[in-house]
Amino acid sequence: MRTATGLVLVDWDTARRAEPERDLWLVAARADLDVVARYEDLTAGAVERSRLRARERRWGLADVASFVPDLLAAEHAGADTAWQLEALARTIDTL
Numbered sequence: 800m801r802t803a804t805g806l807v808l809v810d811w812d813t814a815r816r817a818e819p820e821r822d823l824w825l826v827a828a829r830a831d832l833d834v835v836a837r838y839e840d841l842t843a844g845a846v847e848r849s850r851l852r853a854r855e856r857r858w859g860l861a862d863v864a865s866f867v868p869d870l871l872a873a874e875h876a877g878a879d880t881a882w883q884l885e886a887l888a889r890t891i892d893t894l
Contacts, residue, residue, distance in 0.1 A: 820850035825858070827851060859890045866890075 800809050810822055819838060823846060827834040835846045866887045873880045 818850060819844060819846055820854050824851040824854040828855065856894060859894050862890045863887060863894075 800807050808826075819842075823834055823838055835848070835851070838844070839846055866883045870880060870883055870887070
């Protein structure tokens with residue numbers, strides 16, 4: 800959304816239904832700026848860093864849970880299974 804002060808990201812899907820860390824962790828992990836500090840400055844709300852890490856772990860575990868059944872069910876190794884195995888290994892390394 801474009802505002803008078805610039806672009807803003809609005810996640811209407813779960814707005815005000817969960818703690819801010821639920822959405823901030825992914826942006827914070829992939830953005831080239833201090834998203835947490837910016838959020839705290841704009842909202843005067845505090846972000847719990849431990850919740851950011853917990854959300855990251857939860858996402859990683861969900862990835863593992865989705866990759867494993869697909870890999871077990873794969874009849875042939877191919878580009879998709881190779882990508883999933885690589886992603887699974889990276890995810891496990893970060894957990």
